[in-house]
Structures are given as structure tokens and as C-alpha cells.
Amino acid sequence: MSLSASQNRAGLALIAPASVLALLFLIAPLSSIFVLAFTDYQLGDRSLSFVGLKNFEALADDPTFWKSLTNTLIYSAVVVPGSMLLGLVSALLIDAGTSLRSFYRTAFFLPVMASLLAMAVVWEFMLHPSFGIVNATMKALGFAPHNWLKDGGIALYVLAVIGIWQSFGFNMVLFMAGLSAIPRDLYDAAEMDGTPNAWARFKLITWPLLAPVTVFVAVTSVIRSFQVFDTVHALTQGGPNKATEVLLYTIYAEGFEFFRSGHAAAITIVFIMLVVGVSLLRFVSLKKNGASA
Amino acid sequence: MAGVNIRSVAKTFGETHVLKGVDLDIRDGEFISLVGPSGCGKSTLLRIIAGLEQQSSGNILLDGTAVDRMRPRDRDLAMVFQSYALYPHLTVAENIAVPLIMRRLNATERSVVGGLLPSGRGKRKEIAAEVERVCEALSISMLKDRKPAALSGGQRQRVALARAMVRKPSAFLMDEPLSNLDAKMRVQARGEIAALHRQLGSTFIYVTHDQAEAMTMSDRIAVMMGGEILQIDTPDQVYQMPQDLRVAEFIGSPKINVLQAAMSENGALAFTSADTDSNRVHAAFRPEAARLAGEAEAALGGTIHHIENLGADLFVQVMTAGGDLVIVRCDPSGIRPAIGDKVGIHVDETRLHVFGADNRRIAGAFRLEGGR
Amino acid sequence: MMPRSFAASAFRHAALLSIATFALLPFAVMVSTSIKPANEIFSDTVRWWPQKLAMIENYSEAFSAAPLMLYLVNGVVVTAAIFFLQVLVALPAAYALAKLRFFGRHVAFGFVLFCLLIPYQAIAVPLFILLYYVGLLDSYSALVLPFTISVFGIFLMRQFFMGVPDDLVDAARMDGMSELSIVWRVMLPAAVPALTAFGVFSVVAHWNDYFWPLVAVSSDSYFTPPLGIMAFRNAEAGNDFGPLMAAATIIVAPLLALFLLAQRRFIEGIAFTGIK
Ligand SMILES: Nc1ncnc2c1ncn2[C@@H]1O[C@H](COP(=O)(O)OP(=O)(O)OP(=O)(O)O)[C@@H](O)[C@H]1O
Numbered sequence: 001m002s003l004s005a006s007q008n009r010a011g012l013a014l015i016a017p018a019s020v021l022a023l024l025f026l027i028a029p030l031s032s033i034f035v036l037a038f039t040d041y042q043l044g045d046r047s048l049s050f051v052g053l054k055n056f057e058a059l060a061d062d063p064t065f066w067k068s069l070t071n072t073l074i075y076s077a078v079v080v081p082g083s084m085l086l087g088l089v090s091a092l093l094i095d096a097g098t099s100l101r102s103f104y105r106t107a108f109f110l111p112v113m114a115s116l117l118a119m120a121v122v123w124e125f126m127l128h129p130s131f132g133i134v135n136a137t138m139k140a141l142g143f144a145p146h147n148w149l150k151d152g153g154i155a156l157y158v159l160a161v162i163g164i165w166q167s168f169g170f171n172m173v174l175f176m177a178g179l180s181a182i183p184r185d186l187y188d189a190a191e192m193d194g195t196p197n198a199w200a201r202f203k204l205i206t207w208p209l210l211a212p213v214t215v216f217v218a219v220t221s222v223i224r225s226f227q228v229f230d231t232v233h234a235l236t237q238g239g240p241n242k243a244t245e246v247l248l249y250t251i252y253a254e255g256f257e258f259f260r261s262g263h264a265a266a267i268t269i270v271f272i273m274l275v276v277g278v279s280l281l282r283f284v285s286l287k288k289n290g291a292s293a
Numbered sequence: 294m295a296g297v298n299i300r301s302v303a304k305t306f307g308e309t310h311v312l313k314g315v316d317l318d319i320r321d322g323e324f325i326s327l328v329g330p331s332g333c334g335k336s337t338l339l340r341i342i343a344g345l346e347q348q349s350s351g352n353i354l355l356d357g358t359a360v361d362r363m364r365p366r367d368r369d370l371a372m373v374f375q376s377y378a379l380y381p382h383l384t385v386a387e388n389i390a391v392p393l394i395m396r397r398l399n400a401t402e403r404s405v406v407g408g409l410l411p412s413g414r415g416k417r418k419e420i421a422a423e424v425e426r427v428c429e430a431l432s433i434s435m436l437k438d439r440k441p442a443a444l445s446g447g448q449r450q451r452v453a454l455a456r457a458m459v460r461k462p463s464a465f466l467m468d469e470p471l472s473n474l475d476a477k478m479r480v481q482a483r484g485e486i487a488a489l490h491r492q493l494g495s496t497f498i499y500v501t502h503d504q505a506e507a508m509t510m511s512d513r514i515a516v517m518m519g520g521e522i523l524q525i526d527t528p529d530q531v532y533q534m535p536q537d538l539r540v541a542e543f544i545g546s547p548k549i550n551v552l553q554a555a556m557s558e559n560g561a562l563a564f565t566s567a568d569t570d571s572n573r574v575h576a577a578f579r580p581e582a583a584r585l586a587g588e589a590e591a592a593l594g595g596t597i598h599h600i601e602n603l604g605a606d607l608f609v610q611v612m613t614a615g616g617d618l619v620i621v622r623c624d625p626s627g628i629r630p631a632i633g634d635k636v637g638i639h640v641d642e643t644r645l646h647v648f649g650a651d652n653r654r655i656a657g658a659f660r661l662e663g664g665r
Numbered sequence: 666m667m668p669r670s671f672a673a674s675a676f677r678h679a680a681l682l683s684i685a686t687f688a689l690l691p692f693a694v695m696v697s698t699s700i701k702p703a704n705e706i707f708s709d710t711v712r713w714w715p716q717k718l719a720m721i722e723n724y725s726e727a728f729s730a731a732p733l734m735l736y737l738v739n740g741v742v743v744t745a746a747i748f749f750l751q752v753l754v755a756l757p758a759a760y761a762l763a764k765l766r767f768f769g770r771h772v773a774f775g776f777v778l779f780c781l782l783i784p785y786q787a788i789a790v791p792l793f794i795l796l797y798y799v800g801l802l803d804s805y806s807a808l809v810l811p812f813t814i815s816v817f818g819i820f821l822m823r824q825f826f827m828g829v830p831d832d833l834v835d836a837a838r839m840d841g842m843s844e845l846s847i848v849w850r851v852m853l854p855a856a857v858p859a860l861t862a863f864g865v866f867s868v869v870a871h872w873n874d875y876f877w878p879l880v881a882v883s884s885d886s887y888f889t890p891p892l893g894i895m896a897f898r899n900a901e902a903g904n905d906f907g908p909l910m911a912a913a914t915i916i917v918a919p920l921l922a923l924f925l926l927a928q929r930r931f932i933e934g935i936a937f938t939g940i941k
């Protein structure tokens with residue numbers, strides 16, 4: 001047997017288990033999403049019929065879906081800048097000195113590690129209207145207390161704050177990795193070149209050289225924020241009055257509480273398009289950077 | 294233009310004493326090299342002069358005024374880094390413009406909208422013209438729109454030089470600017486930097502661990518070791534009158550020959566490694582201060598161990614009876630010795646250096662007496 | 666750089682300490698409440714250390730009210746099984762993609778890249794239907810099987826294997842090893858750093874995962890820690906905060922303890938898998 005033929009056989013054999021499992025647990029489910037979305041299938045049905053675009057038409061007329069989509073985007077618009085900014089500031093501040101570095105790094109990373117579900121329960125207690133620490137603090141500072149999770153006007157933003165709390169440490173670690181790749185000499189050179197202050201050095205060196213990391217962090221943060229589910233399910237169940245209804249929660253409710261699989265599949269397609277679209281944006285921006293470098 | 298005075302500058306990093314009280318007076322317009330082995334504190338001293346590092350004690354004076362509390366920006370010095378430290382995302386022209394932009398434009402003029410302000414636009418035009426002039430002087434005009442990643446090592450080195458020059462600083466600090474170039478480029482660049490110094494007439498402080506660079510370019514050389522300056526002198530003096538055994542050993546290639554000797558009161562020296570009552574010293578002579586002689590005629594003798602033929606010179610390594618390897622330079626056009634020959638080594642007594650047990654030079658005239 | 670002035674350093678610490686307060690506050694509240702008696706929890710004054718320690722009461726209440734140990738064991742079993750199977754499947758595939766030329770390798774790799782983009786929640790509905798029809802819902806298999814294929818694992822290990830010198834592989838072939846034994850005897854030992862990083866990533870993700878267990882299992886003997894804490898909260902009607910916080914502490918503690926012990930590894934692992 002020739003060398004290349006034997007490599008061919010070995011290669012196919014080695015990817016065989018992965019291929020079978022991928023077929024079963026990735027390709028088949030993914031394709032069936034695109035089939036289900038055009039059917040009236042409900043879990044347990046013995047048969048299904050194709051209904052064309054009816055699921056999507058229903059979606060277009062469904063205020064819950066629109067609410068859910070808008071809420072997801074609002075949540076994302078708060079969490080992404082918030083967790084990126086806090087992550088970047090943390091990374092810069094930690095990097096600017098030598099003392100207590102690993103203490104801060106560890107402290108900021110703890111929320112990333114802790115089970116969000118368990119911590120959501122803790123947040124619920126902290127936000128408790130009558131004996132939560134948040135309202136106690138508000139009262140002590142002379143502000144009016146709130147019923148944080150039951151007030152439709154603020155509940156989504158409260159969840160966003162929890163989202164920032166949970167994810168900024170992750171962004172910080174990525175930013176710190178990016179910062180450590182910037183040669184120290186450049187800052188010395190900038191100092192000699194007369195940069196008047198740290199802000200000028202940040203603009204001259206840190207920000208442009210961090211750009212690829214920043215784009216990566218942005219894309220990751222957006223995708224993660226689209227996947228918000230745990231806090232919604234544990235704390236608000238999408239309420240009050242759909243104020244915190246988000247895409248993944250709607251998919252969950254449609255697919256696993258009402259078992260309207262076709263409807264859930266249609267929303268899933270919207271969800272997939274959002275996620276894939278953001279990822280593709282990253283490739284475009286990489287291409288652009290690559291071309292000009 | 295400025296002279297630089299370094300007054301008992303010391304630096305410690307935690308427990309390690311990197312600089313142990315360095316004194317150095319550099320005249321205005323002088324080209325001075327700091328040489329020494331790796332880790333002796335050259336870069337640290339240079340960075341303290343620049344203001345990038347704070348000394349633990351002592352003072353730095355520029356043009357007679359103490360600048361110890363002054364930031365690098367305000368010291369009016371320029372630096373060329375070993376890694377060149379070019380901003381990778383800026384073009385060559387933008388890199389060179391940075392020192393001017395940072396000093397001449399205010400915060401609003403530097404910002405995005407700055408280009409729209411009439412004052413900002415005028416200044417930017419001026420800056421562009423100055424960048425152009427420097428680029429022409431260093432013949433890198435055709436590289437102006439490239440990014441550093443698209444340049445060769447030699448080109449990057451010139452850009453770094455241009456960025457330092459553009460501002461007309463009162464002194465240039467250079468930290469091994471040629472160490473990332475190949476041997477050929479290095480020789481060429483040496484000449485160019487020396488020419489630049491003559492043309493600009495500014496003070497140059499040049500750090501290197503390559504003694505050939507220091508010897509060929511400088512007005513004076515400061516030899517550093519272990520955080521101290523051992524000798525400051527012209528290249529000729531450092532080579533011919535080393536004041537310290539470590540200086541003698543560091544400068545010169547091949548290395549100076551150092552042998553143990555016993556010195557009697559009248560200045561008579563005898564090569565010996567045996568313990569005697571008389572004064573024990575280090576006797577040193579360079580390969581060109583010795584010649585091969587008949588076995589019986591000389592104070593020193595041995596067997597030829599190896600011969601290095603460099604074309605212009607022949608360096609003969611002789612293993613003495615005492616087990617020392619002595620290098621003697623010979624004229625390749627003369628009689629060729631052969632490996633294994635037994636030879637004598639005649640040392641020119643006027644070019645003999647004697648150092649005491651404390652490594653310091655002992656002045657005086659010496660006479661060699663029959664050896665072993 | 667110049668030594669920072671006292672003011673700059675003070676500012677740095679002040680800013681970082683306030684961020685640290687934000688990051689750590691929930692943990693402090695959790696632990697402090699878990700050792701308080703009910704009357705102090707409901708009192709108006711904020712106190713971090715209770716006047717009367719109720720630690721034993723709260724923690725034993727937590728353990729007796731719900732099978733917390735079982736949840737933890739489930740968590741360990743499920744995450745370990747997932748990681749073990751992921752490595753078993755992904756390593757040979759990653760090696761083949763990195764070092765072997767075979768028909769369809771570009772297609773296979775392109776497929777890996779494509780699947781990287783799809784969050785698993787997007788295919789949860791059909792996965793659920795699949796497991797429903799084969800009758801595997803509400804079992805350990807339901808928790809483990811869908812994650813045995815990790816395209817991320819394949820991608821990460823493939824990138825790492827690309828950096829392993831071809832000479833090493835050829836030398837192993839000269840020594841008479843089969844391709845499969847090269848995977849386990851040559852590549853696996855070389856890949857320990859990447860594998861650690863992937864392990865951190867996988868264990869953290871699956872220990873903390875809530876969506877899939879919520880969908881896939883319903884009897885509490887299969888509950889993983891996040892499901893367990895939710896069940897506990899719902900059962901206790903949410904007002905017995907002392908034991909609830911004790912339960913949360915117990916659920917969060919194992920992974921955090923592991924993290925604190927090997928925080929360097931964890932953070933580097935996350936950065937490594939993040940930057941890829
Ligand atoms: N920030 C620092 N912290 C601790 N030690 C340092 C620091 N910077 C330099 N040193 C130590 O100080 C000594 C002198 O360093 P320096 O960089 O000045 O040497 P050098 O003479 O420039 O050597 P080279 O020729 O290798 O560049 C070295 O032993 C180095 O390890």
C-alpha cells in the first residue's frame with residue numbers, strides 16, 4: 001500500500017468516531033432545525049405537515065417575539081460595553097502597578113468561575129425588596145428603595161448588571177493577555193518622544209495595539225450576551241409582564257414548556273442568524289486589519 | 294547642546310546593587326561609549342540619564358542643572374533602543390513625526406478633530422516638512438509609507454535614528470543600536486553613526502558590549518564592570534594604558550596575555566606560579582608586544598599548541614611549561630612556525646603592564662629575568 | 666518607567682478595591698448569610714459577622730433538606746464523563762486534521778470551523794426530540810452524550826498539534842508505532858498544556874451549565890449542582906435564607922476551591938482557550 005493511501009485510511013479512521021457523533025449530535029439536529037421551522041410539529045405528534053412560512057409569519061405578528069428580540073438587543077447593548085469597559089479598566093489598572101496584582105486578578109475572576117445559577121440566587125437575596133443589602137444601602141444613602149426584579153422598568157437592567165458582574169473578569173483576562181504582548185520598550189520610547197501623560201500613551205500605543213484583542217472580546221461578549229438565560233429563568237421567568245423576555249428564554253418556553261417545536265425552531269433560526277452574523281463581522285474586520293498591516 | 298554630569302549615581306533593585314556610585318563627566322559634543330560585559334549596568338545607567346529609571350542616590354546634571362526630578366519628556370534627550378521600539382501600527386513617516394507631534398501640538402490639535410483646526414493644520418504641515426528633511430538625510434524617503442514590519446533590520450535602525458534626530462535633542466542616548474544587525478551592516482552603520490555625530494556635533498552617549506564599536510567610534514570610552522566605571526579614557530589610552538587588569542582583559546582581541554609573576558624591589562620580574570616571598574603580581578602583555586625567539590634566548594618558553602591564521606596576522610598559541618596559554622602575533626610573511634615546535638617568547642619590556650593583587654596598575658619600568 | 670507617585674498608587678488601589686468590592690460582594694453576602702440565624706437575617710442592621718453563630722444549624726439544615734451531596738456527585742460524574750469522552754473523541758480527530766493528509770480533510774476542518782459558530786442551545790430542541798424518541802431523556806446519558814463531540818476541543822487541539830514538529834511524528838513512525846498509538850503515546854504527552862486549558866474550559870462550562878440539564882432531566886436523582894440549588898430554592902419557598910445561602914455556598918465551593926488552588930492554571934487556561 002502506498003504511503004498516501006495508508007495515511008488516507010488512518011486519517012479517515014481517526015476522524016470516524018468524531019464524524020459519527022457530529023452527524024448524530026450536530027449535523028442532524030442543526031438540519032432538522034431548518035426543517036422543523038417549516039412544519040407544525042409539536043412534541044409527541046405522530047405526523048407532521050409542512051406549513052411553509054407560517055411559523056415565520058406567526059413570529060412577525062407575535063409581540064412576545066419582538067419584545068424578546070428587543071430585550072435581547074438592549075441587554076446586549078448594556079452588558080457588552082459595560083463588561084468590556086470594566087474589563088479593560090481592570091486590566092489597565094492591574095497592569096499599571098506591581099502590588100496585589102494576583103489578588104485583584106483572582107477576585108475579579110471569581111464571578112466567572114462560580115455557578116451563575118447559585119450566584120443568581122444570592123443576587124436575588126441581595127435584591128430582596130425588604131431585607132436585601134442593596135435596598136438597605138439605598139436607604140442608608142437616602143435613596144428610595146426599589147423592588148428591583150419586579151419593576152418592569154428596571155428588571156432588564158438589573159439582569160444586565162448581574163451579566164456585567166459575571167463576565168467582566170473574563171474580558172479582563174483576555175485584555176491582560178493582550179497587554180502583556182505589547183513590548184515595554186514602546187512605552188519607554190513614547191516617554192522619550194514626549195507623550196505628555198498616560199492618556200496620550202494609551203492612545204498612541206495601547207489602544208491601537210490592543211485592537212485585535214478588543215474586536216475578539218467584543219464579538220465574544222456579544223455572543224455570550226445573546227445567550228443570557230440562567231438569570232432570567234431563575235430570577236424573573238421573563239417577567240414582569242415580559243419585561244425580561246429574551247430569545248433563549250422564549251425558545252426554552254416554546255420548545256420545552258409548550259412543546260411548540262416548529263415555533264421554537266423558527267425563533268432559533270433568528271437566534272442562529274444573529275450569532276453567526278456577529279461572528280462573520282469578526283472575520284470581515286480581521287480581513288480588513290490583515291490587509292492594511 | 295549639553296554636557297552631562299553624573300554624580301555618584303547608585304541604583305539598587307531590591308537587594309542587588311546594580312550601580313555602585315558612578316561618576317562621569319561628559320563634555321558637550323563628545324561621543325562617549327559605555328562598554329562592559331553583559332549585566333554590568335550600562336543600560337541601567339543610560340535609562341537613569343534618560344529619566345526612564347530613578348536612581349537610588351546621586352545626581353544627573355544636564356548643562357549644569359540637576360534634572361533628577363524631571364520627566365524624560367522635559368530632559369530634551371533622544372534615545373535609540375536596542376529593539377528600535379518603533380510603533381508597529383504607524384508608518385515610518387508617522388513614527389518619525391511622533392516626537393514633534395507630542396511636543397508641538399496640544400491635546401485638541403492631536404485629537405481627531407485637530408486636523409480641522411487651522412493652527413493644527415499649519416503645524417502638521419511644518420512637521421511633515423521636517424520629517425521629510427530627516428528622511429532625506431538618512432536616505433529613507435522611499436520607505437516613508439511602509440510599516441516597520443515591512444522593513445529590514447538596517448532600515449528599522451535608520452528609522453529609529455531618524456525618530457531620535459528629528460527633534461534636534463541636546464544629547465543622544467543609544468543602547469546597543471547595532472546589536473540586531475549582521476556583522477557587515479554593523480561595520481557600515483558604525484561609520485554612519487560616527488559621521489552623523491561629526492555633522493550634528495551633539496553629545497552622544499553610546500552603550501555597547503562590543504569593544505570594537507567603542508574603539509572605532511568614540512572620543513572617550515568608559516569601561517564598566519560590576520556596576521562601577523573602571524577607567525575613562527581615549528580609545529588609545531584605554532588600549533595602551535589600562536589602569537585595571539579587568540580593563541586590559543576586556544579591551545583588545547585576541548585577549549591580552551596575563552601571567553603570574555614575582556616582583557622584587559628593584560623592578561625585576563620573574564614569571565612564576567610558585568609561592569615565593571617576593572611581591573606577587575600580574576604581568577600582562579598584548580600578542581603584538583611579543584615575538585617568537587630561540588628557545589634559550591627568552592624569559593618565557595613553551596610548545597606551540599595551535600596557530601590561527603587570519604590572513605593579515607598569524608596568532609600563535611604557545612603552551613608554557615607552567616601551563617599558561619600565551620598568544621603571540623607573528624608576521625605571516627616571515628618564517629612559519631609549526632605546531633609542536635619548542636620556542637621562546639620575547640616580550641617587549643616597554644609594553645609590559647603590571648597589575649597588583651588588587652588589579653590596579655603598578656606604574657614604573659620593569660625588567661624581565663630568566664624564567665623557567 | 667518612573668516610580669509612581671504615592672497619589673497614583675493610591676488611586677490605583679482605590680479604583681481596584683471598589684471594583685473588587687463589586688466582584689466580591691455577592692460572595693461575602695452569601696457566606697455571611699449562611700452563618701446567620703434567621704432573626705439576624707431579617708433585622709435592619711447590616712452585620713457581616715453574626716452575633717450568634719448559626720453555621721451548624723444552617724449547613725445541617727441545607728444537607729438534610731435536599732440531597733446536596735448527590736447533586737455534587739452527579740456534577741463530578743457528569744463533568745468527568747464529558748471531559749473523558751471529549752478527549753477520547755477529539756484527540757484522534759485533531760491529530761488527523763493536523764498531521765495526516767486524507768481525502769476530505771479540508772471539508773472536515775471547514776465543518777469544524779462552521780460548527781464553532783453554533784451555540785449548543787440553538788440545537789437543543791431537536792436534540793431533545795432525538796433523546797425523547799430513543800428514550801434516553803432523564804438519564805445520565807442525556808446529560809453526557811450530546812457533549813461527547815466537542816468541535817472546540819478538536820479545533821483547539823488541532824491548532825496545538827500544528828505546532829508539534831513533524832519530525833517527532835516521523836520518528837515515532839520509524840519506531841514502528843501505529844497512527845493511533847502516536848496519538849496516545851506521543852501527541853497526548855506533548856499536549857498536556859493545551860489539554861489542561863481545554864480541561865479547565867470544559868469542566869467550568871459543564872459544571873455550571875444550567876440550560877441543558879434543565880431540559881434533559883426531571884427526576885432529582887440526576888440533578889446537577891445548578892439544578893439542585895434551584896430545586897432547593899423552590900422547595901424552601903425561598904424565604905429560609907440561611908440554609909439557602911449555605912446550600913449555595915456548598916454548590917459553589919468545589920469549583921472555587923479548585924480555582925483558588927490552581928488559579929494560575931485556570932486563568933492561563935481561559936486566556937489560552939479565549940485567544941486561540
Ligand atoms: N527592573 C529590574 N529589576 C531587577 N533587576 C534588574 C532590573 N533591571 C536590570 N536589572 C539587573 O541589573 C543588572 C544590570 O542590568 P543592565 O540591563 O543595566 O545590564 P547591561 O549592562 O545593559 O547588560 P546587557 O549588555 O546585557 O544589556 C542586571 O544584573 C540585571 O539583571
Ligand SMILES: [Mg+2]
Pocket residue numbers: 335336337468
Ligand atoms: Mg543593556
